[in-house]
Amino acid sequence: MTRTRVAVVFGGKSSEHTISCATAAGVLAAIDRDRYDVVPIGVTREGRWVVAADEAGRWAIEPGRLPEVTAxxxxxxxxxxxAAGALTVVEPGGVPEQLAQVDVVFPLLHGPFGEDGTIQGMLELAGIGYVGSGVLASAAGMDKHYMKVVLAGAGIPIGPSTTITARQWRTDREAAVAAIADLGLPVFVKPARAGSSMGITRVDDLADLPAAVEAAQQHDPKVLVEAGIAGREIECAVLQGRGDDPPRTSGVGEIVVGSEHAFYDYEAKYFDADHLDIRVPADVPPDVVRRMQRLAAATFEALGCEGLGRVDFFYTDDGDVLVNEINTMPGFTPFSMYPMLWQAEGLSYTDLITELIELARERPVGLR
Incomplete structure (x- = not known):
């Protein structure tokens, strides 16, 4: 039998380049090599696509070394x-040659210029199937402002927030600050279109707001400000159903951060695992778990997601459940919450990768 050829694409132009490389390290190490031929493709920070080493260790985060794709x-x-499935390799000064005819692309890109519908649109134009959500769901899932608009329109409970555009911050800062003050303190200031907890600041005093906004704008000129919500952050994994089946949901998990961090920020997430307590399953009442699972599936479908997604909730001190966000390409290393939640359901990391590739193979490109 001819094996399925999978192009694993990682790196990218966003500030999450390093995290994407670490994700690729996990996938390259675990993908079923008896079933799939793997074509690793790295994307440099400048956006250049290159043939990458098929070496998991080369792309892992290690003490004193952060992986990066270069030309x-x-x-x-x-x-x-x-040219459906075609990839062409170009050596400097040489004649372009066909590299491989790929059956499916596994885009392990996080953040803008990858997770936001851009690569998905390119692959649609090229007629190549791919893992994960399509253009609209990827774009809406990346932009937390529009994600909340869609979820509110679908009647899904979300927390209070306000959005500050770059123009508003320049021309009508007073109104922006007033809208933030109406949320109450503390608030969390974050880039509207970034992930991996990049650029997020907790603000307990409005005097600290300008610095927080400017920190977020280092990653995205559009900034989202969310009201602080007293409670716990709980996560649920979603997998697309097979055929006409509804989305599948896992149990729920929780990451408890030590006192060294004010919240689950970038440093805590990727560089201070010793002060994290990952609880799978989370200690949540069964009826609340079922409510979260229903809301996770509803969130997945409200945005028209495909393949995979991780829905993050606030479980408030009053017992309410609010959707914080959905990640259409969640952290996907073997030690990330998404694979761990499915492992708790009996689906190993390797089998999860296989399931996602097969879902992508079954799905046509184009309108569907």
């Missing part, structure tokens, strides 16, 4: 539009 890693790769 020196390999020959440049192009994706001809309309």
């Amino acid at each position: 020196a890693d390999g020959a440049e790769v192009t994706v001809p539009m309309g």
Whole structure:
């Protein structure tokens, strides 16, 4: 039998480049090599696609070393539009040659220029199938402002927030600050279109707001400010159903952060695992778990997601459940919450990768 050829794409132009490389390290180490031929493709911070080393260790985060894709890693790769599955490699000064005919792309890109519908649109134009959500769901899932608009329209409970555009911050800062003050303190200031807890600041005093906004704008000119919610953050994993089946949901998990961090920030998430307590399953009443599972599936469907997603909740001190966000390409290392939640359901990391690839193979590109 001819094996399915999978292009694993990682790196990218966003500030989450390093995290994407670490995700690729996990997938390259675990993917079923008896079933799939793997074509690793790295995307440099400048957006250049190159043939990457098929070496999991090369892309892992290690003490004192952060992985990065560079132009020196390999020959440049192009994706001809309309040539379904074709990839072309270009050596400097050489004649372009076909690299491989791929059956499916596994885009392990986090953040803008990858997770936000951009690569999904390119792959649709090229006629190549891919893992995960399509253009609209990816774009709406990346932009937390529009995600909340969609969820509110679907009647899904969310927390209070306000959005500050770059123009508003320049021309009508007073109104922006007033809208934030109406949320009450503390608030969390974050880039509207970034992930991995990049650029997030907890603000307990409005005097600290300008610095927090400017920190968020280092990642995105559009900033989302959310009201602080007293309670716990709980997560639920979602997998697309097979055929016409509804989305599948896992149990729920919780990450408890030590007192060294004010919240689950970037440093805590990726560089201070010793002060994290990952609880799978989370200690949540069964009826609340079922409510979260229903809301996770409803969130997945409200945005039209496909493949995978992780829905993050606030479980408030009053017993309410609010959807914080959905991640259409959640953290996907073997030690990330999404794979761990499915492992608790009996689906191993390798089998989860296989399931996602097979879901992508069954799905046509184009309107569906």
